[in-house]
Amino acid sequence: MKALIACLRAPVLNIAAGGLFGLILAVVMRLVIRRIF
Amino acid sequence: MSSPTLDLNSPRLSAALPYLALVGGMVSLAVGTSFAKSLFPLVGAEGTAALRVGLSALVLIAIWRPWRFRLTRADAGRVLLYGLVLGLMNLSFYMALRTIPLGLAIAIEFSGPLTLALIHSRKPVHFALVGLAVAGLAMLLPIWSGVEGLDPVGVGYAAFAGLCWALYIVFGKRLSHMHAGQSVALGMSTAALVILPFGVSTAGAALLAPSVLLLGLGVALVSSALPYSLEMIALRHIPKRTFGVLLSVEPAIGAMAGMILLHEQLSPLQWLAIGCIIAASIGAVLTAPRGQGQPLTEPGAPA
Numbered sequence: 068m069k070a071l072i073a074c075l076r077a078p079v080l081n082i083a084a085g086g087l088f089g090l091i092l093a094v095v096m097r098l099v100i101r102r103i104f
Numbered sequence: 105m106s107s108p109t110l111d112l113n114s115p116r117l118s119a120a121l122p123y124l125a126l127v128g129g130m131v132s133l134a135v136g137t138s139f140a141k142s143l144f145p146l147v148g149a150e151g152t153a154a155l156r157v158g159l160s161a162l163v164l165i166a167i168w169r170p171w172r173f174r175l176t177r178a179d180a181g182r183v184l185l186y187g188l189v190l191g192l193m194n195l196s197f198y199m200a201l202r203t204i205p206l207g208l209a210i211a212i213e214f215s216g217p218l219t220l221a222l223i224h225s226r227k228p229v230h231f232a233l234v235g236l237a238v239a240g241l242a243m244l245l246p247i248w249s250g251v252e253g254l255d256p257v258g259v260g261y262a263a264f265a266g267l268c269w270a271l272y273i274v275f276g277k278r279l280s281h282m283h284a285g286q287s288v289a290l291g292m293s294t295a296a297l298v299i300l301p302f303g304v305s306t307a308g309a310a311l312l313a314p315s316v317l318l319l320g321l322g323v324a325l326v327s328s329a330l331p332y333s334l335e336m337i338a339l340r341h342i343p344k345r346t347f348g349v350l351l352s353v354e355p356a357i358g359a360m361a362g363m364i365l366l367h368e369q370l371s372p373l374q375w376l377a378i379g380c381i382i383a384a385s386i387g388a389v390l391t392a393p394r395g396q397g398q399p400l401t402e403p404g405a406p407a
Binding site: 072075076077078081082084085086088089090092093096097100103104 | 222223224225226227228230231232233234235236237238239240241242243372373376380
């Protein structure tokens with residue numbers, strides 16, 4: 068956990084991880100929305 | 105019997121006025137931009153941008169009379185760059201509006217200042233904010249089929265407007281030592297010179313028709329002068345951090361104005377995307393170090 072937090076303190080890794088998280092979030096949210104509507 | 109009257113001196117009302125001014129400024133900007141879209145059939149997006157920026161520049165020059173202040177050669181270069189990106193930002197934003205809804209164009213454009221705010225992400229919480237922003241943008245990218253499939257060219261123009269917005273903030277900060285009225289008047293004049301050739305080549309003499317000029321003046325006042333003035337009033341009384349948080353809802357106000365005035369219906373996914381970008385923007389303002397809780401955008405900025 069400490070190593071992960073240390074990684075996120077580096078701008079490049081923080082943005083890369085955030086970008087990946089965002090893409091996964093977009094796919095998940097799209098699937099959820101399509102299920103609901 | 106006493107009749108209910110509005111007490112203009114009540115402390116509650118005077119505390120609420122700056123917030124009303126800020127909301128009024130954002131609504132005015134969205135309404136003005138929706139109104140601008142009605143000029144597209146007459147003079148095209150390029151002509152509309154030329155009218156808005158050109159007439160705004162004339163109004164600003166008349167108000168500030170920038171020749172009263174000294175201008176060094178170095179500052180002139182900075183003003184030219186500032187005006188160039190201001191012009192390109194307005195032109196590409198209006199080009200985007202031809203094919204994509206207003207709220208979505210503003211949301212995509214927000215990626216510029218948001219990237220600028222998050223580029224030095226060092227806190228673990230920023231990872232979630234980057235994620236929200238990327239998720240919001242990814243949901244708007246023209247990679248989905250069906251109702252969510254936006255025009256790729258329009259998305260490209262909006263993204264380019266976002267890049268110019270980020271540069272506008274960077275170049276604007278380099279002018280902070282100059283008189284604000286001088287820099288904004290000269291910058292807007294440069295922007296007008298950048299856009300004018302595009303406007304003239306598209307609309308030609310139609311730009312000078314009295315009805316078009318009158319409509320253009322209305323657009324310039326409602327989408328530039330009025331929001332700028334209201335936001336400046338608000339900024340004087342509202343803490344910068346709160347100002348930035350409130351300004352983050354601009355894409356939602358744009359989407360609502362588009363829905364009401366232009367009948368642009370958004371899908372649930374697109375509303376969710378706007379929500380993600382607004383949340384990322386609010387988060388970026390709130391997690392900025394104390395004293396640097398700057399709004400992502402500047403008063404009277406683009407859109």
